[in-house]
Amino acid sequence: MKLSRLLTLSTAMLAVLVLGMLGHITRDAWIRYEHTNTGLQALRLTQRAMVAAEKLSFERGPTNAVLGDRLPADPQRQLLLQQARAATDLALMQLERELQTDFGAPHPVDMAPLYRALSAARNSVGQLAAQNPAARTPALLGQTVDQMFALVPLALNAVTGYTLASERAYPRISRTLIKARYAVELREYAGRLGSALTVALATHQPLTEAQYQQLQLLRGRLAQLRQLLLAPGDGSSDALAAVIARMDDVYFNRGQQLVEQIEQASRAGRDYGMDTGQFAQRYVPTMTPILALRDELLREAQAQAWSDHEHARRELIIASMSGVAILLALTLLLLIVRRRVIVPLLRATRAVIRLGAGDYSRDPTGSERPDEIGDMLRALSTLRTNSIERQQLELERKRLIEELRQRADTDYLTGILNRRAFTKAGNQRLRGAHDRNESLSVLLFDIDHFKSVNDSHGHEAGDQVLIRVAAVVRDQLRDGEILARHGGEEFVVMPSHCTQEQACLLAERLRKAIASEPLTLADGHILRVTASFGVASASGPQAALDDLLHAADLALYRAKRHGRNCVESAG
Incomplete structure (x- = not known):
């Protein structure tokens, strides 16, 4: 085997082994880093989607107040509804902007169905609120409320994909993210519990048996979600415990007591003492601690995710720098061996091969060396000069022959064929x-x-x-x-x-x-x-x-x- 081939094979084998090991280490570190980066993006989009879902739930309060209002409409209630809708539109716009600009999103989300359903629901609310209160039948009120209910699941569908992506990127925060989703669902079902009273409050009629059953089902779902949120987590903080305690005191005590008062008044046949707007004014603020719980869970998940992301970044930097250092050391060693031992001989061999193949484009370098290789390279340089002269003479001969052939085929006067x-x-x-x-x-x-x-x-x-x-x-x-x-x-x-x-x-x-x-x-x-x-x-x-x-x-x-x-x- 030729020396040049032996050197090339041995160098290639060593380089492949080292590069394979370094590539594997660096690739794993890079994948982990990219995975955590995508997880951060998904976590941010999860938060945006949860906020949008919460704003849709919050809009139902002013909507219920308007549906139970008299004519002419109360300007204050109309203003509150406009503000709630503006907050919903802003949250949806921010979510859509994130979806359009964040290329690390796990799955594309089509917001068109949500926008169509929101527009249809708002149109129904406007048409029903413009009618005489006597014309707002329980069936129409229930249908309109159901339209508003259907909006939140559409927004929560956007949460699911990103939550799963965040959980895959950060397994340690999966329990926290699940609890944040439970908090979003808790806020939604708390809103539904209040909205279940809209028809009765708007029409000043007792609750039907179906409505009583619906209230019981909603209370059961709320209790179930509360138990899931109280389940032991991974290192739950004191701040989280304080937020949960406040939620129990404000919503599960005062908020649900308000619902029970309406229910008891309905069973006793008494007047409710409030309309939909007054009920929403008292009930909606009791759900605020649920949002604080959601935000605290997301804050803890975000902090843990950033910690894991920074750890992955440090591992990537260490792996990259180690790989570069090893490659530099290996390259330096190979350069020293090639320069002092192999390269002069390879250059002389290649120069001879080029001259033998008729390639006179490069003059052999190193002819200034005072040793035997220098003598050989100087001789090769002389041989190259002589070969170039012979080549030029041959080209001139071929040119003359071609010129004679063209003259033999061309009419000397007109330049066309003879x-x-x-x-x-x-x-x-x-x-x-x-x-x-x-x-x-x-x-x-x-x-x-x-x-x-x-x-x-x-x-x-x-x-x-x-x-x-x-x-x-x-x-x-x-x-x-x-x-x-x-x-x-x-x-x-x-x-x-x-x-x-x-x-x-x-x-x-x-x-x-x-x-x-x-x-x-x-x-x-x-x-x-x-x-x-x-x-x-x-x-x-x-x-x-x-x-x-x-x-x-x-x-x-x-x-x-x-x-x-x-x-x-x-x-």
Whole structure:
């Protein structure tokens, strides 16, 4: 095995092993860091979605007050409803903005269904509130309240995906996030408990048996959620315990006592002593500690998440710096070995290989060294110089040969093909036409009264006429169409894939182009030049170039006899 290959393989194996180990360590650290970063984003979006759900729940209080209001409407209640709706819209806008700008979100959320349902519910509230209180039947009130109930689950659907993403990123805060979700649900069911009294308070009618059952179910769900929130957690703080105690005192005592008073009044057949707006004014503030509990749980989850995120960042930095240090040490060691032992020999070997392959683009470096390798590199440099000189002589010889070949195929005066080159190219095209079973045409033309031009104006003027006619015809032809000087003032054109009729049209176009280009001689005399054309076509395996040229020549003579400056085709 060559020394260069052995060195490359050993270096590659060592590098792969080291890079594989470092890559695995760094990759795990990076994945963990990205995972925690995504978790932070999901946690922030979770909080936004929870706030939006809470604002939707809060809007039901002023909504219930308006639904139970008399006509004309109380401006204060209308103002409270507008403020609640503005707070809901702001929370939804902030949530949507986060969803649009936060590319680390686990799942895209479509807010359109929520917006459609919110708009429909608000329209129903507006239409029902505008009616006479007597027209607000329990069925219509219940239907409108149910529309408002349906909004919160739509918002909470946005919470679920992000909560799961946060839990996957931070397993230690999963219990805290679950409790925060319980707090959101507790606020929602507390709001539903109050809203369950809206129909009775608005219509001043006793609660129905179905409404009593609904109240019991809601109380049971509230008690269940409270037990879940009181379940032992991972390191629950004193602040959290204080918030829970305040929730028990404010909501589960005073708030639910207010609901029980309405229920007892309904069973006793007494007047409720308040309408929906007054009930909401007293009941809604009792739910504030539930929001404080949610915020405290989210604050603890956020603090723990940031701690884990910073830990993952430190691990990533340590892993990256360790990997860089190891790679630098390995690279330095390999550079020292290569520079002092291997590289000089490899350079000399590669220089010999390049020279042997005819690559003289680089001069071997290191020829200034005073040792044996320097002597060898100086000899290689001399060999390179001599080889370059030989290569230049060979290129010059090839250039001269190519120039001679072009001169042999080109008419010296007009720069187009001569007769010999046309015969070669025409036979090749004829064979191609035979293979494809196509027809082939030839246009033969010469300049009218050319001898008189030479006699009257001299051979120099005749040469100008030949050059001008060749240039005019060449400009009219397409790529692939052959133009050659057939001899004297006679020219030949062989179009590609052209029938006899098309060839005649081409000849007519060339004739007009020649006739429309007068030539101004050196003495100022304007010379008008015309040409006569003969066209011939053939197809099939029996077609021959000489036969085509002979037929075109006969047609050309007919054009001469018919007065010149015209086109004749072979019969």
